[in-house]
Amino acid sequence: MKLSAHARFSTVCIHAGQEPDPSTGAIITPIFQTSTYVQDALGQHKGFEYARTQNPTRATLEANLSAIEGGRGAFAFASGMSAINAIAARLEAGDHVIVTDNTYGGTFRLFDKVMKRYNIAFSFVDTSDLKATEAAFTPKTKLVFLETPTNPVLRLTDIAAVVAMAHARGVLVAVDNTFASPCLQRPILLGADLVVHSTTKYLNGHSDSIGGVVIGVRDEDLQWLKFIQNSAGAILSPFDSWLVLRGTKTMPLRMAQHSANGLALAQYLQQHPKVKKVIYPGLPEHPQHELAKRQMPNGWGGMLSFEMESFEATRTALNRFRLMSLAESLGGVETLICHPASMTHASVPPERRMAIGLSDNLIRISAGIEDIEDLKDDLAQALDG
Numbered sequence: 001m002k003l004s005a006h007a008r009f010s011t012v013c014i015h016a017g018q019e020p021d022p023s024t025g026a027i028i029t030p031i032f033q034t035s036t037y038v039q040d041a042l043g044q045h046k047g048f049e050y051a052r053t054q055n056p057t058r059a060t061l062e063a064n065l066s067a068i069e070g071g072r073g074a075f076a077f078a079s080g081m082s083a084i085n086a087i088a089a090r091l092e093a094g095d096h097v098i099v100t101d102n103t104y105g106g107t108f109r110l111f112d113k114v115m116k117r118y119n120i121a122f123s124f125v126d127t128s129d130l131k132a133t134e135a136a137f138t139p140k141t142k143l144v145f146l147e148t149p150t151n152p153v154l155r156l157t158d159i160a161a162v163v164a165m166a167h168a169r170g171v172l173v174a175v176d177n178t179f180a181s182p183c184l185q186r187p188i189l190l191g192a193d194l195v196v197h198s199t200t201k202y203l204n205g206h207s208d209s210i211g212g213v214v215i216g217v218r219d220e221d222l223q224w225l226k227f228i229q230n231s232a233g234a235i236l237s238p239f240d241s242w243l244v245l246r247g248t249k250t251m252p253l254r255m256a257q258h259s260a261n262g263l264a265l266a267q268y269l270q271q272h273p274k275v276k277k278v279i280y281p282g283l284p285e286h287p288q289h290e291l292a293k294r295q296m297p298n299g300w301g302g303m304l305s306f307e308m309e310s311f312e313a314t315r316t317a318l319n320r321f322r323l324m325s326l327a328e329s330l331g332g333v334e335t336l337i338c339h340p341a342s343m344t345h346a347s348v349p350p351e352r353r354m355a356i357g358l359s360d361n362l363i364r365i366s367a368g369i370e371d372i373e374d375l376k377d378d379l380a381q382a383l384d385g
Helices: 009-015 056-069 080-088 105-118 130-136 159-167 219-232 238-270 289-295 311-318 350-355 372-384
Strands: 073-077 096-100 121-125 141-147 172-176 194-198 212-216 275-279 303-308 336-338 362-366
Touching (some): 009 056, 056 073, 056 212, 073 219, 080 105, 080 212, 080 219, 105 121, 105 141, 130 159, 141 159, 238 275
Parallel strands (some): 096 121, 141 172, 172 194
Antiparallel strands (some): 073 212, 275 303, 336 362
16 A cells, blocks of 8 residues: 555555555554564564564554644654653753743653753743743753643744754754644644654544654754653553554544534633633634634634632632543544643642643643533533532
């Protein structure tokens, strides 16, 4: 099954990297649940020696995700955080990194509490402010780590503009594309060197797998990622690789519905008297709405946040939801709500949360693909109760 070089995005999601199994003709890649591979003779094998180093199911997923993001290679890890750690492990003592200030709490924890111990400096900057971003570069800056849209206040960074200023200084740019998914945003096409995902989220899409991936374009980055994946060993399992392969086949359809529901919920919440503020890139009131239209041309996703007038009202509402589930994570077919200040971003100090606009009254919604009227009904009963 030869995929055309001109195949469109949805076709790439279904077919890239995947061939019928040569032994049976199975159209779905098998789960190669093995730890080792028998060699024909000393020094003669079929390209596979040990499952930490190579696994056919994982290799198929990596080829699929590389094609989806427009990269030249991809490496799948046991979680989104282990994927980010693989990028960070490339840094050396004395290096400096610019990071989006409103980054995921786990990313902040890794950089601020772990990597700093190795004499690596991090500047957490509002990368939606290009002047502030440019001012943060130093002669020791080796990496810009962007998250756009950010979690959970949904700020956007102009990827192409930051890439231009970074590459002019010989600095790499990595983009966490988890919130948008490659259906809505493709950072490599905007010049980024590395793209990272928590495959747990929209790539898998069914809330039944934990994983991460890094996609790259430069030979030296791909060589490093292959080396660190094998050396550190935080690999994605064959079964989880198979689950994500299942997810990418339907991702374009799911993302269209996530985006439609996200916009509809944002518009509904805008009209609700108990809601103080709604944050969604698809709303004209969003400060980077024009950038969102340009950088995310196929939709604005299923992630939105809103603020209520008080923490008591916030807690009451969160405890009243019935259809929407109070849980961490995002990107599944079911709608999830969470309280970032006490859940996903609890590791971020309170004063820092306030500085980036993450108040105790903020509720985050990961809009699923349920009927929108049922979701509105649940919002109504939770907020009006």
